[in-house]
Amino acid sequence: MSGDSAKVENPRRHALVKLKRDIEHEMHDLQNLLKKPSADVGEKRSWAGPNATTWHSDIEGRRKAMLAQLGSLLPAVQAEINKAPEKVSPAAAKLMQLDLRR
Template structure:
């Protein structure tokens, strides 16, 4: 009789979609986090010389790595969302709500 149980919208999928929406906004912000300081240092606006160039290279590397890592987040969430069914049995939805 489990097949006769009513189905409801999947709350886990809804939570993942909400998380993705919020994260998409943050990804843009995170992508810009080191861009301005890197441009300022690299553009000789705030600091010049050998040490400034070394710091600029370090900052550029960190900016690139941050972008690479952040760029992996949305595809991971997209895959998780894609793997979730639209509807689940009501008991499963209730169980998810009590464990969250």
């Protein structure tokens, strides 16, 4: 037995690819999260005044921070995918599967 014939699909890489696909699928909803509540409050909208302005500023700050974190999520997952070999030994694959079940 030599070379790639003894190798199997890398379970960790497979899990990372699935994670990336799932994130991409949810990204639109996540990017729009808090957008409507933020737009509805402050500056003569459904709720106005100093408290509304403070709330609006706070929610917009949180939304921007969340979007920044989301923006770095896909590249981080892709970097891990790029590091993971496509094929590994059966023994390594078994250990990875056990680790992924935790």
